[in-house]
Amino acid sequence: MKKVKPFRYVYLALMLLFLYLPIIYLIVFSFNDFSTGRRVSYANLGRWNGFTLENYTNVFAGEAGSALLLTLEVALITSVVATVIGTFAAIGINSMKKRPKSIILNISQLPMVNPDLVTGITFMMLFAFVNGVLVNMGADRLSDIVKLLIAHISFSIPYVIFSVMPRLKQSSSMLYEAALDLGCTPMQAMFRVIIPDIMPGITSGFIMALTMSLDDFVVSYFVSDLRSTLSVYMYSAARGAKGVNPALATIIFIPLVTLLLIVNLRRISKEREDEIQNKKVKMKG
């Protein structure tokens, strides 16, 4: 293996600094006292007025709190529903013949390839149309949360499918038949054999759906009328006079970073074990 030269580390470090600079900036300013004037204005992000923890005590006061709740609610329901529909869809698609399979997989790519702007406006038009019909029938409009859920589930399912599919390809179709031969009902074969076998794919699909939903701004921005998700709230606050409470950055960022690092460190240490194993095998060979 080639030796990595020091200037390469410097380059990587500079790039990482570039990527982390705004995050560090927000975290530092989350301890800034913004209440020196008559009003609290988080938009005064350029002036250091002294240390305070106040931004943290009122971080979820008012609209930000309800926006966070809505975001979590939508993300959790979305990821559960999308994982269930997506997993079964993947199992179904995998057992299809080549042509229908490729047609469905190609259509499934649509939401992934589509810019989220287009996804957003198509849902906006769809819901405007549906609400028009509902109002004509004298029924209630779709509420914001229903619209958000439909949109989020729709753009999340393909990610679940494409996380589960590779796992399904790896697992042998014989497994299912073997289970049937050994006396399982198809349902038992599904839940006792196939699903445990593809569990890692399902888990990563679930996490993908969760992050897609948590992170979404554009689609929610076009779909919701009355309630904002956290990112929509932050966008309107960022453009407004009051600004965004930078403590939100820490609150969102720290748990996610911890989580990601733990997940990945575990995976990396496992890979490393595998690497060592491989080496041993090679040495033996």
Place this chain on the structure above:
Amino acid sequence: MKKFFCFALALMMLFAFAACSNSSDGPAANGDNEVFADGDQYDEIGGELNILNWGEYIDPELITLFEEETGVKVNYVEMTSNEEMLIKLKSSDCVYDMCFPSEYIIEQLIASDLLLPLDMDKIPNAKNIMQDKLEITNSFDPGNKYSLPYMWGTVGILYNTTMVEEPVTSWGILWDEKYAGQIWMYDSVRDSIGITLKYLGYDLNTRSEAEIAEARDLLIAQKPLRKGFGTDNMRASMINGKAAMAVIYSGDAFVCMDENEDLAYAVPEEGSNVWFDNVVIPKSAKNIEAAHAFINFLNDGAIAARNTEYIYYSTPNQAAMDRLDEYFTGSETYNPPKEVLDRCTVFHDLGDFVSVYNEAWNAIKMK
């Protein structure tokens, strides 16, 4: 790993719930002070009230207070331009029960038959509104049938006296090369083109294509001098001394001057726009009862005073004005003298001619 994930989420949610429940019992009416000027009582109404308003344009404690008094759940949505408000109200899918557009938008909404006439019997506090203000709003809402003024003000120049030494008396200073890169314009078709028309000595509501073309060319020529087109975000920029001047509404200017003593506000001598943001109820409104109650609530002298003390925009409410201290009533920004108002005019709806404005605006923005 999944277990950990669930745990982290559960923690976050717990934290969120705790924070939210803390906040909801926070703001309460100060026991000793009067809450309502006339000792009003509000009936239990219930249901939801969907409000569409400008950013930072109401004291949030007042919403909480109204919710407590009437049992109405208020959904409050913000937007940044009149045009955004218009598109939402014109949509067949309009969900709002009340909103606060400006004069020329109200004219258009009335023309399109999208507004509900206000039931003045349910708004006894409307008596608090100054007669001279109603006379002006009468010009775009004849008989004040569909709307009542909520806040009003002028358009002028907010400038930093440490950077701008000469007195600001003309819009021409916006084209002074000394201030290249330090001039904020307002990101709104009518406002930016309107003040340029005034600078050229034309009417704010002109229907002359030649005059608009002249204004357009002037604004295109301003491009290298301009810092950008802003809305609410200009406030922080001006407060922190990052620009020399900004075309801005008087209310925003007053907020900024409160935070930074170096700032001053002037309405140039060529004249300007005097604007009104009025409260209206769209025809599609569901909770009309609650909407009227809220309008009445906002026009209570004590409530209106609290509201204007929070947002710093000028109130058209006499009972509120009587409660304000010298800091507000004595300020020429908050309470402009008559000679300033005499040189200001209101915007009117231009019908289809607005497309000429929009085309000019596109050309300005694309340069």
Place this chain on the structure above:
Amino acid sequence: MKRKVFAYPYIVWMALFIAVPMVFIFYYAFNVDGSFSFSKVWATLSDISKWRVLWVSIEIAAGTTVFCLLLGYPVAYILSNMRKSIAAFISVLFFVPMWMNFVLRTYAWQAILEYAIPNMLGWTDKTLTGSVWAVMMVLVYNFIPFMVMPLYNSLSKIDRSLIEASGDLGANGRMTFFKVVLPLSVPGIVSGITMVFIPAITAFTVPALIGNGNYNLYGNEIEMAFKQAAGSAGSADYSVGSTLAIILLICVFISTAVMNRFDKDHEEGGNLL
């Protein structure tokens, strides 16, 4: 019971919420008072200012893509030459910022460019927001991980023995890079370009927060067609927005087709985690 059945709920969902919404774009673009007509599409297409916006957006998106490639390629290259386990860890570090909402990150850049850097340099008469370079830099910031990821994937797949062979056959480091490594990483470059270019055209939040309202990009134009009353009637003119979206979709399909040609095994589906 056939296993195919399991896919049916999804197929219904897909038809209702993926296929039908797409139909609306075409419906609103071509529907004029209830009948099919090109007149509104034609009116939008013949508006020069729309094309100018598209051109400016393409320029800015292209600039963003080039900078992402120039800055991201060395990162991917260095990573691909490291020990697998360390490289995996560092690449995670590259993706972690993406998990913070990009609205918030863009907002932070606005503060840095408007206040922090000018204050540090003691400028009193200028700031860094509002320029096309600022917009492009924040776009690069937001999209560079999408460039590094496919580059790293394709670079780390290159068979080491090819590089050794090239060395054995007398090529120096630079020749090996240009004759062996670079050509073999073309699929990564292509998929990186498509992952950056289209999102950069449609990113309407960055110009809104960083550009001081000076730059309307194609995404802003679409957003405004739906969210601001630009038409003279003041009501939502879905036809303009839909037509603009169709042009965008054409760009997307061209770039996807190009990507599919270069990257045969994309069907596996990427996995960020």
